[in-house]
Amino acid sequence: MSQTLDTSASAEDITKPRDSLDRRLHGVLHRMPALSPLVVLVIACVVFAVANPRFIRPENLSILLQQAAVVGSLAVGQTLVILTAGIDLSVGAIMVLATLVMGKLAFGGMPDVVAFLIGFALAVAAAFLNGLLVTRIKLPPFIVTLGTLSVFTALALIYAQGQTITLNPGTFLTWSGTVIPIGRFGLTVGVLMMLLLYIGFAYALRQTAWGRHLYATGDDPEAARLAGVRTSRVLLSAYVVAGAVIGIAAWILVGRINGADPNAGLNANLESITAVVIGGTSLFGGRGVVVGSLIGALIVQVFDNGLALIGVNPNYQVLAVGVLVIVAVAADQWIRSVKS
Template identity: 35%
Template sequence: MTATPMKRSAVRLLIDNKAFLALVLLVVVSAAMSDNFLTGDNLLNVLRQTSINAIIAMGVTFVILTAGIDLSVGAVLALSGAFAASMTASGLAPWISVPGSIAAGAAMGMVSGLFVAFGRIQAFVVTLVAMTVVRGATLVYTDGRPISIGGGDVADAFWQLGGGYWMGIPIPIYLMFFVFVLCWAVLHHTRFGRHVYAVGGNEQVARLSGINVNRIKVSVYAIAGACAALAGVVLTARLGSAQPTAGMTYELDAIAAVVIGGTSLMGGRGRIFGTLVGALVIGVLNNALNILGVSSYFQMIAKGAVILLAVLIDSRSQSSS
């Protein structure tokens, strides 16, 4: 159980993970087409731009692994970001405002989860409602205007989370990798993670195996909410203010990243690494098309094509196996 699994996993990474292969291809093609792509600055730029979507998508991965869906993450991002901005503006230090916003996001997710688990309403419907309600609440809370994080030491410290650097690398990139390692550890090395897969694989089996299915369901929506809130913090910090319309359609990019990463919408199958790669595919694609001067209208079409292609390849390899 030492050398062979390692070697095999390296090969499998390439064969199994079409998203990873796509990412490598995309990077090679982008580098060939533009000299400006493969520069240190630009790569850090891509990673930083990707970090927000990646953080949201990793949370959404938990939900999708249980065969659920979360459409509310964009709205949760906006409201949590607004909370963070007003807390910062009122002088609360990041070590209060950040956990506070994340807790708020988790609570919003949890409410959705409660309706999905105990109310037995389809996740699509519950989170569609949550998306509308939370977005409305954001507009009410912000009165439709941006909330500035204000000035001073506290605001500067908060701003670091989005705009700061450590050892030449933007802070959001560290946060993205921190979330990745945490999610990976939880999914693959804890009982909870195994239970998430089991609930998505077959709820009835999970239940008869002594798993508290409702608790797992509530938890995954809370996790998605917490991740969305962290992304909201990063976005708010970077902009120096919370926008009431922040995060519109971010849920779609997050779901796209999860799907490109090979996680099945039917639940029970997928990996957090895939989601990270999926988010990078979207990020690199956007960046490359920008550098090449392709209009943002065409970028949307290109993104759609890539998602379709990824899912097509994935479903074919699934049916052939």
């Protein structure tokens, strides 16, 4: 008895992608980009807790969260820009300049609220300048923000004149540094402000038209334009809103150090990018969740804190973070390259 071969069925079976483990893993990571950094964070916490029990003491965890508050806040603004396939190398410099303006004006006798509003407006204006150069003159974001990084850093140093401003605790500007004791655990207002930023922008990115347009512009600007999205306006809004977030981060930094210091936040530019990349947001735009940036900021602080507690040379701490960034970018490339 001869059997008839179903040619069409055989061809379909041959060409149908195999539901292999790597394809399933790819699908999960594509749908939940914050999953892999969350796993890394949990594993790192377990390892450091076993290596040195001091790591999980409430006092140490309090310090860890307070250290993450500034970079974690900056990472919110950085996430908005990177989701549009851009990058902002000047966020830390803008923040430091804003803190100096707030601090010096308040120290000179201006009401704290007015000093804050002027510094906040300066941060928004600086980010608006970045956005204009990117959207109107069509310069690459990397080149624009690399240039403004030097400009804002120089302005901060010139304005500070080598001075460090110390403010009295308990004022409006230093309110963000107020500690809320929870047993032996100390939670600052600045940490709560950072968490509120993440909650607010997680909602805005997923539940509003502006958030959907931001993702669409970063994923495929031409397709978004043809669909009716005003991509230039969306890009400009990403920088402006990021500037507002930087202004809040400046307030958190003033509260954390009880003043303003031109040398504070020297590495905040790269640390914010590191947090966003480790958190699963793609440098190519259009993919990522803002909560991943919070996880990324915590990972950086956990590694710095944990490695210091077990006595690792600080140079190896920097090395560990660098390896994490490379692995995160490589993982993003793999997720994008595998055909779904």
